[in-house]
Amino acid sequence: MAARGPGEAVVVSGGAGELVVMWAGFPLLGAGLGAGLTAMSGWVADLPWFPFQGWFALLDRWPAERSFPVGAAVVALAGLVLAFLGTRERLTVTVGRTSVRLHRDGHGRDVARAEVAGVFRDGKALVLLDAAGGELARERSDLGAERLRAAFTGQGWPWVDRDPYEAAYRRWVEGLPGLPAGADALLRARQRAVDADRGGEAVELRGELARLGVVVRDEGKRQYWRLVPGPPDRDGARR
Known part of the structure; x- marks a missing residue:
């Protein structure tokens, strides 16, 4: 999302929808995958290249009323771990007239507008250059280039379409x-x-x-x- 914050700064982040997808979608997807793998546990346990064969053999021996809840819960827990890691890696960019704040995993850094000669996306990385061509910041994220461009240009920052x-x-x-x-x-x-x-x-x-x-x-x-x-x-x- 991109929104006006205090002092008319523009905040670009994944928004609440991204958190819902991670914290609800990942565990639900994991539970479904776990149930599906449990249903095929006997077949999977006979595949020599598949990891955790002992675990699938154990699920295959258990009765269904026990194996399905356990199999689904284990993979759902893995989904929660992925959601936790994804939340930590989320980048929030707060663009003001005089500085930009880059915030990730409870830590933030500020870069002054006066130091920046160019801003662009390099693949999935947001890059801020100084006047000599050095990088002041390089932050990977899934934030869209168009949303970032609109935020920076709207605040008068020198956005460029590609790495000069x-x-x-x-x-x-x-x-x-x-x-x-x-x-x-x-x-x-x-x-x-x-x-x-x-x-x-x-x-x-x-x-x-x-x-x-x-x-x-x-x-x-x-x-x-x-x-x-x-x-x-x-x-x-x-x-």
Whole structure:
């Protein structure tokens, strides 16, 4: 949803409907799936490639009045876990005239309008660029590009339809020249984090690369990088 908030800020989020889908729809879908799998438990238990065969064999031995409620409840619980994780990952974007607030999982950060030279969607990521071409923020979400564009342009922010530095990215291959000192090791560590789906570590290493003047983006499990004009200062931050 996009709505007017205090001070005429525009709030873009998934809205209450998204929460209803997650907290009601996921468990109900899980319960139905669990009941269906319970009905086929004997057949599933004989499939050598299917996980949890011991569990399905147990369900097959139980009487129906016991196996169906238990099978449905277990998968419904998995649906609740997915709903919890999905709620934590929801991004809320509050766009005002002088700043934008990016809020996720109980934590928020503010980016001042004066620091931002461009805003765009890169795949599923909302990206804010500074005047030198560095990334001030990169936040993944399912928020629609049109809703975000309307919110930002309505508040006078410089929305662009695509990444103005798209052509500058190069695929990272270990050991190739062109990176500043230390960046190759960070990208190597980040690749391990990406391959292992350690999202928090990958985000942290993205920040370390930014301090070296390197912007990184992902396409699947592949990393692409570009340099930001202007070297880091003595403290490691870009001028």
